[in-house]
Every structure is written in C-alpha cells, then in structure tokens.
Amino acid sequence: KNEVEQSPQNLTAQEGEFITINCSYSVGISALHWLQQHPGGGIVSLFMLSSGKKKHGRLIATINIQEKHSSLHITASHPRDSAVYICAVTTLDSGGGADGLTFGKGTHLIIQP
Amino acid sequence: NAGVTQTPKFRILKIGQSMTLQCTQDMNHNYMYWYRQDPGMGLKLIYYSVGAGITDKGEVPNGYNVSRSTTEDFPLRLELAAPSQTSVYFCASRTGNYNEQFFGPGTRLTVL
Numbered sequence: 427k428n429e430v431e432q433s434p435q436n437l438t439a440q441e442g443e444f445i446t447i448n449c450s451y452s453v454g455i456s457a458l459h460w461l462q463q464h465p466g467g468g469i470v471s472l473f474m475l476s477s478g479k480k481k482h483g484r485l486i487a488t489i490n491i492q493e494k495h496s497s498l499h500i501t502a503s504h505p506r507d508s509a510v511y512i513c514a515v516t517t518l519d520s521g522g523g524a525d526g527l528t529f530g531k532g533t534h535l536i537i538q539p
Numbered sequence: 540n541a542g543v544t545q546t547p548k549f550r551i552l553k554i555g556q557s558m559t560l561q562c563t564q565d566m567n568h569n570y571m572y573w574y575r576q577d578p579g580m581g582l583k584l585i586y587y588s589v590g591a592g593i594t595d596k597g598e599v600p601n602g603y604n605v606s607r608s609t610t611e612d613f614p615l616r617l618e619l620a621a622p623s624q625t626s627v628y629f630c631a632s633r634t635g636n637y638n639e640q641f642f643g644p645g646t647r648l649t650v651l
Binding site for chain 1 (some may be wrong): 580642
C-alpha cells in the first residue's frame with residue numbers, strides 16, 4: 427500500500443481553469459512537500475508545509491493534518507504550468523527527514539491553450 | 540551558487556559494466572540523497588548521508604554504493620550494471636531537518 431496517494435494521475439485542462447491536485451497520506455508526518463517536475467526532468471520545490479495554507483503567486487497549497495490530506499491549487503492556469511506535480515512527505519519516523527522523503531507517483535498536468 | 544550539479548546527464552552502459560554518478564552541491568548542506576525515478580513510480584531513496592563520513596541505506600540500496608568524503612560531494616557507484624538499474628537518478632541536498640530539498644538535474648541511465 428502506497429503511503430502517499432495522489433489524484434488525479436493525469437489532468438488535462440484549458441488555459442484559465444482552476445486546477446486542484448489532491449494528496450492523501452496514511453502515516454504520521456512532520457511536513458508535506460509539493461514539488462514540480464518540468465518536462466525536461468528537473469525537480470523544484472514549490473511548498474513545504476506542516477499546517478494551514480501557503481500561497482506563492484498563482485499557486486496555493488493547503489493541508490489538513492487531521493484528515494491527512496493536502497491540496498495544490500493553481501489559479502488562472504497557463505500552458506507553462508504543464509508539468510508533473512509531486513507530493514512528498516517527511517514521515518515522523520524518518521529522523522526529522524534525515525533519511526529522505528516518501529513520494530507520491532505524481533500528477534501529470536497538461537494545460538491546453 | 541550552482542546548487543546541486545550532476546554528471547553525466549545521460550549514459551548507456553552494458554550489463555556488467557561499472558560507473559560512478561557524480562553529485563556536487565555548493566550550498567554547504569549536510570544532508571545529501573540519491574533517489575531513482577522509474578516510469579509511473581514515485582521517487583525511491585537509494586542512499587543518504589547526514590554529513591561527511593556518514594552514509595546510510597535507503598529503501599532500494601542493492602547494487603549501489605556511496606561515499607561521502609567531503610561535504611560537497613556524494614558520488615553513487617554502480618559496480619555491476621543490470622537492466623533493472625535503468626532509471627533516472629536524482630541527487631538532492633538539504634541544509635537540515637524540516638527543510639526543503641534541492642534537486643540536481645538528474646542522470647538518465649540505460650543499461651543494455
């Protein structure tokens with residue numbers, strides 16, 4: 427059983443649409459990360475959060491610790507947002523994250539003009 | 540700062556060959572990681588290091604070895620390449636616990 431589940435696996439939307447990507451996890455965590463993997467393969471960190479909500483530009487990340495669920499929202503989506511979005515967690519038994527992250531499989535997002 | 544750099548970007552190996560994937564970071568981060576990414580799967584941790592001279596196994600360490608002689612460098616060694624090691628390999632680093640990870644650009648390895 428995967429400890430980190432993402433949905434949907436694939437998402438195609440039209441430019442301007444509001445996008446939501448979901449992440450559920452089954453283990454105790456100290457932090458949740460949202461990452462973006464560009465078509466060229468590079469991975470960048472978008473957010474790290476342990477409670478509440480964070481916003482950066484058109485991106486918003488929320489987390490509900492009690493429900494073990496996080497969402498990544500993109501407002502006014504644009505073709506340049508097309509990428510794989512990856513949810514990852516720092517589990518409570520990972521020595522504070524010293525031994526790395528546990529990753530979901532990613533959500534492949536395509537924004538059409 | 541260059542961040543996390545990896546070499547080579549691409550490599551094709553024959554079964555049984557060996558190679559070293561290089562990873563260097565210039566951010567003075569203590570923690571470094573090697574992950575592999577297979578199609579349709581989440582990244583898996585191979586090895587990690589919490590500082591120079593200290594390394595430990597991750598989830599999928601078989602067939603790999605690492606060393607950490609300096610803070611900056613964390614090479615990954617494949618001794619006897621197998622087709623199952625065909626993957627994209629990412630090196631990452633972080634400054635300490637509860638902080639974001641910075642990823643290198645990846646190395647795409649094919650073993651034939």
